[in-house]
Amino acid sequence: MYRYDNYDQTLVDERVAQFRGQVARRVAGDLTEDEFKPLRLMNGLYLQLHAYMLRVAIPYGTLSSKQLRKLAHIARRYDKGYGHFTTRQNIQFNWINLEETPDILAELATVEMHAIQTSGNCIRNVTADHFAGVAADEIEDPRIYSEIIRQWSTFHPEFSFLPRKFKIAVTGSPHDRAAVKVHDIGLRMHRNEAGEAGFEVLVGGGQGRTPVIAKTIRPFLPKRHLLSYLEAILRIYNQLGRRDNLYKSRIKILVDSVGVDRFTQLVEEEWQQIRDGYLELPAAEIERIRGYFAPPPYRAFDDKPADFEAQLRRDFRFGRWVRTNVTPHKRPGYAIVTLSLKPVGGIPGDATDAQMDAVADLADRYSFGEIRVTHEQNLVLTDVAKSDLYALWQRLVELELATPNIGLAGDIIACPGLDYCALANARSIPVAQRISRQLGDLTRLLDIGELKIKISGCINACGHHHVGHIGILGVDKKGEEFYQVTLGGSADENASLGDIVGPAFSADNVVGAVETIIDTYLTVRQGGERFLDTYRRIGLAPFKEKLYAAH
């Protein structure tokens, strides 16, 4: 993974010193809360319902075991013993004291971590495919370009006060696990007719109040032009994006209002002026960064080790876990293991300090000391030898990190909701917990098959409900929590936005509504059809009929 050199370290250390000064000025009353707010937000520090919340950047979801141990330490020392992994591949600590934040940032800096640009109207932490480097279908490792973008965007002097926040996602594979079509900029690597790898550039995707699927403004961008093209897009947005209305200030609104053709023309014109300038990426720089993401020292293994095959046959529960939580690896004899942070009835994305420490140890022992965080709020060990899977699984069971539900209905995404968040209209976590318990039977989950349930506690859509196969949005109706349900959303390469089924359900009825939707699917599905396939075939009506007949 990427390692800081003296330059990276100096910048992060100077940021800690700067923020320490800003906090001191705030505490002394030299800064008003209005003046302090954008400064703390640029360091990921939010004022939530009960306390300050600190959002720590995990660039493109990659962590070393040492970094994860530091996060465990922070959870223990400065918080209540847990952290929450988010849909942005970051981690949030929910119970933070303002005065301690400079010390926390200083501790993070010792392990090459920070909270820079995890909030505020700037270019946010860049996200990428959590299977980067190990996916069989990968063209190039997206972490290389994510790191190049991270450095270019960090403290960018022109783009630190944009009209609104700005999110960039990168995928290096045809199968999009990074949801690039619902980001302000999505970069999808592919090959042109000459066989050269480059990026399809998509702009203006997003969720929130106005969900939009991103539009392609350049089908193929050579890699050397990556930064100049991004700079051109950001410059057009910074100049023309609306600043008079919070809800109309994202780039998707600009693209929509001027039209994608005109927007593309503006970007291309700006880019022509700067494309051959100092932002051109030399191949040597790409190779230098690529060196940091070189494959670990894999050993030559049989792809079907006899002990693993025997364990699969012997232990039904192990086999079930392998089926759901283990993904094929590009190297023979290795596997990608997803650790479920979705225990039945648990809080999606939460991990205790003890779990984090234990996962760090397991990463050291079984996976070259590296961990990934997924936007679906789970953790991944990317490089586990198949013959180690059984021992790893046994340990994960003890840690309650082996729930065999990845990609299934129990693998629910949920934002923190009204239990923590100052923006929320309704609680998300208890709904997720109730659905999870209701669908707790693992055999049934397997029968239902792939089903992504995503829950947001407000229209800002941190829980990605618009792109859930079943999406649930908390709304406030005269002081009471209600839940609007959408069907048919998807965040992959065939992205789509969910359709609203009808009037919202009460907190008491929403779990039953999900049951009804699933039961309806089970009665009408054909062959091995996934929920999403069935929905796309038959549409909203059959579900609607059952839902509103039943309630």
Added chain:
Amino acid sequence: MPLIRTTGPVEDPWTTLKDEDPLPADGAIIVTLARWQANRDALLARPGPLGIFLKSDQPPSLIAADIERFDVIALNFPKFTNGRAYSSARLLRERYGYRGELRAVGNVLRDQLQFMLRCGFDSFEVSATADVATWLKAFRDFSLAYQPATDARTPVTALRQRPASARRIDHDEEDAPPARRSDDDAAVEASVVCAGYWAY
């Protein structure tokens, strides 16, 4: 409002005119874009230096053809959270070749000074209550920059390409990369010359 440069407070010889203010016979004046567009000939015929004030929604392309007429261009930050003028500043310096004084006015706060400097601003109208001595330190909050911008600072990407023995942070005399920069004002003065990003 006090005016500062990276070197410290400076006298401000300029008078900023509102549209309804009468045109003084002489002296250095900064006028609005509307006045410039309406009274261009009279303003050019007048003795004394001329400056222009652009609101954040007035792009510099509107004065691109007349860049050499102005000794000061003042770009407004109506709120410090409105960052349009950062792009305007870079375009004026890098696209239109403006070499005169580029002044940040409006809601100019200490914690944005270094961003402004990097985008080509070289004078800053600050609040009357600003503690100038501590504000000046903000120009040096960061001794390094990852990305090239309008200032002359050598970005990290280019520094990395230098042989270790020749690595210096900008114009600093010290060799070691992580050292904080000494007080070399020339190093933080804005420049219209862009440093090479990669130096391969």
